[in-house]
Amino acid sequence: MPAAEAPRIGFVGLGNMGQPMAALLARAGLPVTVYDVDPAKIRAVAQAVPVDIAADLHRLGSVSDIVITMLPNGDIVAQTARALAEALAEGSVLIDMSSSAPLGTIALGKTLAARGIGLLDAPVSGGVRRAVTGELAIMIAGDETAIARVRPILEVLGRLFPVGRLGSAHALKALNNFVSAAGLAAACEALLVAERFGIEPDLVVEVLNNSTGRNNSTETKLRPFVLSGRFDAGFAAALMAKDIGIAAKLARDLDVPAPMLEASAGLWAEAAAALPAGSDHTAIYRHLSSLAAD
Numbered sequence: 399m400p401a402a403e404a405p406r407i408g409f410v411g412l413g414n415m416g417q418p419m420a421a422l423l424a425r426a427g428l429p430v431t432v433y434d435v436d437p438a439k440i441r442a443v444a445q446a447v448p449v450d451i452a453a454d455l456h457r458l459g460s461v462s463d464i465v466i467t468m469l470p471n472g473d474i475v476a477q478t479a480r481a482l483a484e485a486l487a488e489g490s491v492l493i494d495m496s497s498s499a500p501l502g503t504i505a506l507g508k509t510l511a512a513r514g515i516g517l518l519d520a521p522v523s524g525g526v527r528r529a530v531t532g533e534l535a536i537m538i539a540g541d542e543t544a545i546a547r548v549r550p551i552l553e554v555l556g557r558l559f560p561v562g563r564l565g566s567a568h569a570l571k572a573l574n575n576f577v578s579a580a581g582l583a584a585a586c587e588a589l590l591v592a593e594r595f596g597i598e599p600d601l602v603v604e605v606l607n608n609s610t611g612r613n614n615s616t617e618t619k620l621r622p623f624v625l626s627g628r629f630d631a632g633f634a635a636a637l638m639a640k641d642i643g644i645a646a647k648l649a650r651d652l653d654v655p656a657p658m659l660e661a662s663a664g665l666w667a668e669a670a671a672a673l674p675a676g677s678d679h680t681a682i683y684r685h686l687s688s689l690a691a692d
Contacts, residue, residue: 404428408462410478412439414632416468418529419555421447426554433458459485464548465492471640472498476506488514491544495520497641500565507564516544521571526632532556537567572645579638580662582615586683590690599625623680631680638679639670
């Protein structure tokens, strides 16, 4: 898309995922203005790629046609959206690529629609590695015309999967993270039991990856982040616990019995509280190991 024809993009939230995503958009030649509450994160992006810097959310909204948020939770997204709405022009679109609660997203959509501003939920999966390479899986929900408008922009970041009405993408992202987290916890428990029995952990991983127990965690997380002792895959345990909590609440709100989901939500909430602040989600192994040692 030639820069002269490209909509002006605002990007809010320059954390582990937001930094490489904003950088990819800028490298694609798109006009990007960035904002974060941490000035150091803004400087890191501005030193790496050609972006404009907004002093505050009002300024960012005033110079943007499309705003992307990549923030820790839906409450922060809602606060940010209210500030942006004071400056965004009618016809603007806000794309929330954070992991937010779906019912909150629906409510926010109604608030923004009253001001003539569109909202799409477009959370991502793939982690920091795929954020850097532009190979994210992007679940997206909301108005089809708005999705068509932003598709060329988001395809710079990865592959789009339209999933239905507003809020559906946030629902599916939370459910995806539940499945992912359950697989990681199960694999870590299997490692601990096998090791107690006397089986070498690396052999456990090899067998799992050549058997029906294979999953994303056995393939991409056990050796590089768990067995290595690095525990630095790039996604916080607290954020994983938050996402599974969203999925569990959604199931309760919809009156869908989900015993494994409830158990997983409890385990991850317990782990996030017990582990040191800022711990990576792969450190669930450390938490499970401490339980085994008690």
